[in-house]
Amino acid sequence: MSPHLAWDDMLRVPVERLADVSRVPVRIFPSAERLFEQLARYTADLIAASQEAPTPLRIVWPVGPKRHFPLLADICNRERISWRNTFNIQMDEWLDWSCRLLPERHPFNLQAYLRRELWGRLDPSLRPSEAQLIFHDPLRLDRVDRKIDELGGIDVVFGGFGFTGHIAYNEPPTSRWTEISDAAFCAARTRIVPTNEETFIMHAQRSTGGNTRLVPPMGITLGMRDLLAAGKIRLVSDGGAWKQTIFRVLCMHEPTVRYPCTFVQLHPDAEVMVDAKTAACPPDIFDN
Numbered sequence: 001m002s003p004h005l006a007w008d009d010m011l012r013v014p015v016e017r018l019a020d021v022s023r024v025p026v027r028i029f030p031s032a033e034r035l036f037e038q039l040a041r042y043t044a045d046l047i048a049a050s051q052e053a054p055t056p057l058r059i060v061w062p063v064g065p066k067r068h069f070p071l072l073a074d075i076c077n078r079e080r081i082s083w084r085n086t087f088n089i090q091m092d093e094w095l096d097w098s099c100r101l102l103p104e105r106h107p108f109n110l111q112a113y114l115r116r117e118l119w120g121r122l123d124p125s126l127r128p129s130e131a132q133l134i135f136h137d138p139l140r141l142d143r144v145d146r147k148i149d150e151l152g153g154i155d156v157v158f159g160g161f162g163f164t165g166h167i168a169y170n171e172p173p174t175s176r177w178t179e180i181s182d183a184a185f186c187a188a189r190t191r192i193v194p195t196n197e198e199t200f201i202m203h204a205q206r207s208t209g210g211n212t213r214l215v216p217p218m219g220i221t222l223g224m225r226d227l228l229a230a231g232k233i234r235l236v237s238d239g240g241a242w243k244q245t246i247f248r249v250l251c252m253h254e255p256t257v258r259y260p261c262t263f264v265q266l267h268p269d270a271e272v273m274v275d276a277k278t279a280a281c282p283p284d285i286f287d288n
Contacts, residue, residue, distance in 0.1 A: 002020070002021050002022070002023055002252075004023070004252060004253060004254040005021070005252045005253075007253075010248045010249065010251075010252045010253065011245065011248055011281060011282050011284065012281060012284065013248065013252070013281070014281070015028065015276070015279050015280060015281070018248075018251065018279060021251075021252060022251035022252060022272075023251060023252060023265045024250070024251055024264055024265050024267075024270050024271070024272055025270070025271045025272070026251060026271070026272045026273075026274070026279075027271065027272070027273045027274075028274055028275070028276060028279045029273065029274070029275050029276065030275070030276050031275055031276065032067070032238035032275040032277075034275075035236065035238055035273060035274070035275045036065070036067045036068040036071060036238075037068075037071060038273070039065065039068045039072075039158075039234075039236055039273065040068040040071035040072040040075055041075065042234075043068070043072050043158070044072055044075040044076055044079070044081055046059075046156065047076065047081055047082075047083060047086060048079070048081045050085045050086055051081070051082055051084075051085055053085060055152075056085045056086055056087050056132075056151070057085060057086045057087070057155050057156070058086070058087045058089065058148075058151050058152075058153065058154050058155045058156075059086060059087070059088050059089065059154075059155065059156050059157075059158070060089045060090075060091050060154055060156070060157040060158065060159070060222065060227070060230065061088055061089065061090060061091060061114060061118070061158060062091040062092065062158060062159045062160060062168065063091075063110040063113050063114060064160050065158065065159075065160055065236040065237070065238075066113075066117065067238070069117050069118045069121065070117075070121060072118070073118065073121030073122050074121075076122055076123075076126055077121075077122060077123050077126065080126065081126065082125075082126045083119075083122065083126055083127055083128040083132075084126075084128060084129070084132075086128050086132060087128075087132050087134065087151055088114075088119075088128055088132060088133050088134065089134045089144060089147070089148065089154065089222075090110065090111060090114065090134060090135045090136055090144070091157075091159060091168045091221070091222055092110070092136070092168045092169040092219055092220060092221035092222065093109075093110050093111060093135070093136045093219060093220050093221075094106075094108045094109070094110060094216035094218070094219050095138055095192065095216060095217075095218035095219055095220055096216060096217070096218065097217050097218065099138050099192050099218050099220075100138065100139075101137070101138065102216060107207075108215070108216050111135045111136075115133075119133070134147050136190070136220045138192055138220050141190055141191070141192070141220075142189075142190065144190050144222065145189045145190050145226065148226055153226075153229055153230070153231070154226060154227075154229065154230035154231065155230065155231045155232065156230060156231060156232040156233075156234065157227050157230040157232070157233045157234070158234050158236070159227075159233070159234075159235050159236070160235060160236060160237050160239075161235050161237060161243070161246060161247070161250055161261040161272075162198075162199070162246070162261075163198055163202060163239075163242060163243065163246055164196065164198050164199075164246070164259075165246055165249060165250070165258070165259030165260050165261045165262065166260055166261065167224070167227060167235070167260055167261050167263075167264070168221045168222050168227065169193050169219040169220070169221030170185075170188075170193075170221060170223065170224050170227075170260045171193065171196050171199070171260070172257060172258050172259060172260055173185075173257065174196055180257055181257070182255065182256060182257050182263075185224060185257045185260065186224045186225065186228060186263055187223075187224075187225050188223035188224055188225060189222070189223040189225050189226060190220065190221065190222055190223055190226075191220070191221065191223060192218060192219070192220050193218070193219050193220070193221060194217065194218055194219075195215065195216065195217050195218060195219060199215070200212045200215050202242075203215045224260065224263060228263060228264070228266070228267060231269060232269045232270070232271075233264055233267050233269070233270040233271070234270075234271055234273065235250070235261070235264065235270070235271070235272045235273070236272075236273045236274070237272075237273075237274050237275075237278050238274065238275045238277070238278060239278055240275075240277040240278055241277070241282070243274070243278045244277075244278060244279075244280060244281070244282040245282050246259070246261065247272070247274055247278055247279065248282075249261070249262065250262060250264070250272060251265075251272065
């Protein structure tokens with residue numbers, strides 16, 4: 001395995017050398033469109049293989065990446081791929097200031113989005129049953145953990161990675177008054193977390209016209225213990241310049257709680273999939 005690189009060296013690795021230098025397998029696609037086509041095909045093939053499997057396929061679903069949802073549903077409807085032998089686990093969810101679920105019609109309600117934009121696009125005869133959809137409930141914090149234990153774990157985690165290095169809502173600890181060790185962070189299970197400042201700014205810039213008050217202040221997330229124990233981890237981003245630096249940190253920085261995404265380097269079957277814009281080197285010198 002390649003050695004960990006210094007910060008500036010990570011950012012200057014030529015794109016054509018990333019696959020050789022990265023400490024986690026990477027695939028770089030020429031465009032976001034091609035990336036999501038491949039992700040949809042890969043996911044459909046996993047679900048198709050599960051139809052005759054002796055045990056259900058246990059999948060963790062985020063809302064982001066999400067551009068492949070219509071493509072995935074189209075493939076499944078066209079090829080008659082049933083989801084009746086799957087269990088589908090919500091990765092994370094937004095909460096209001098009192099740590100309660102958002103109204104169903106709230107635009108940040110992720111359960112509603114998954115129901116509408118993923119399973120709602122499937123032919124009714126192909127959809128998983130309600131008992132096979134597992135969602136977070138902040139008033140029953142251990143509910144999802146207990147279900148994962150009952151199912152015997154997770155087969156595949158799909159997810160993105162954030163600007164600060166988060167996976168799901170596992171942001172790096174931000175308080176100078178609290179220290180959390182790498183081991184403790186990786187052992188955590190489902191918990192309630194505050195929205196950090198970078199997330200407020202990112203969603204306000206992308207979704208709310210700069211109105212940070214529309215961004216929910218709290219969330220609930222699967223912890224790193226269950227994510228890292230999954231059979232497969234597939235992280236995906238088409239974030240372009242916004243993700244160029246953290247992509248390289250994920251691939252080449254030593255694992256640390258400061259950038260939780262780096263812990264996937266320790267996983268035996270993890271892969272990172274990005275488009276060419278996200279894989280490009282960040283700017284090194286600014287010309288006036």
